[in-house]
Amino acid sequence: MSARSWSHAFLDLILPPRCFGCGEITSDHHTLCAVCWKNCTFLSSPWCDSCGWPFPFDTPQQTLCPSCHRLPPLFVQCRSALAYHESSRPFILKLKHGDGTYLAPGLGQLMLRVGQDILSQTDLLIPVPLHWRRLFLRQYNQATLLSNHITRQTSIPTHTDVIKRYRSTPKQGRQNRKDRAANVRNAFAVPPEIQPFIAGKRLTLVDDVFTTGATLTECARVLLNEGAKEVRALTLARVITSQ
Numbered sequence: 001m002s003a004r005s006w007s008h009a010f011l012d013l014i015l016p017p018r019c020f021g022c023g024e025i026t027s028d029h030h031t032l033c034a035v036c037w038k039n040c041t042f043l044s045s046p047w048c049d050s051c052g053w054p055f056p057f058d059t060p061q062q063t064l065c066p067s068c069h070r071l072p073p074l075f076v077q078c079r080s081a082l083a084y085h086e087s088s089r090p091f092i093l094k095l096k097h098g099d100g101t102y103l104a105p106g107l108g109q110l111m112l113r114v115g116q117d118i119l120s121q122t123d124l125l126i127p128v129p130l131h132w133r134r135l136f137l138r139q140y141n142q143a144t145l146l147s148n149h150i151t152r153q154t155s156i157p158t159h160t161d162v163i164k165r166y167r168s169t170p171k172q173g174r175q176n177r178k179d180r181a182a183n184v185r186n187a188f189a190v191p192p193e194i195q196p197f198i199a200g201k202r203l204t205l206v207d208d209v210f211t212t213g214a215t216l217t218e219c220a221r222v223l224l225n226e227g228a229k230e231v232r233a234l235t236l237a238r239v240i241t242s243q
């Protein structure tokens with residue numbers, strides 16, 4: 001055994017790997033225990049070919065959900081790793097509001113699982129930005145942490161300066177789809193010096209939670225207006241609403 005392997009084995013002995021859902025000891029770092037794994041709802045096909053909304057029954061490939069039929073999203077495709085509900089909410093909130101930065105590798109790994117197709121068509125990863133005031137208070141952007149993990153595993157670069165959040169938007173917790181869209185309208189922009197950098201590129205937005213898609217749609221709109229070739233989105237979790 002190499003010196004490095006010895007040191008890892010020693011560290012595992014005194015600080016054993018723990019499930020990031022419940023804290024139980026697990027065999028590997030950055031993973032869920034069997035119970036938490038079973039309680040989480042991992043999203044997978046059959047789903048809307050565009051936004052990834054899960055269908056409760058088998059559908060032909062490339063079927064769209066009613067919402068994407070009514071109004072096709074500006075992003076080509078969105079995929080999310082988990083349904084946002086009582087099993088996944090605690091560790092997502094911990095990542096977001098509870099200094100749970102140590103959760104990012106494990107949660108980023110779940111995004112890698114679901115995002116292979118999207119990542120194979122991505123030139124740059126763009127974390128959805130926080131307004132500077134919120135970033136100052138929180139000290140980190142959870143979307144950037146997730147994106148950085150994906151970069152480490154895939155070598156697709158993460159760029160945090162592509163979109164600026166110029167307007168601080170009220171928290172969107174209880175707002176409906178229409179209110180959320182109005183809330184984020186004109187909140188984002190691409191600085192003029194960045195425009196040549198994204199022109200013709202395939203960009204993937206990275207965020208923690210897809211709620212109504214209003215934020216991702218607004219970000220996609222400004223990126224496409226500035227010449228991006230295509231925009232996709234990859235999120236850790238998704239609120240599954242009825243359609």
Ligand SMILES: [Zn+2]
Nearest residue numbers: 019022033036
């Ligand atoms: Zn657990």
Ligand SMILES: [Zn+2]
Nearest residue numbers: 048051065068
């Ligand atoms: Zn859809």
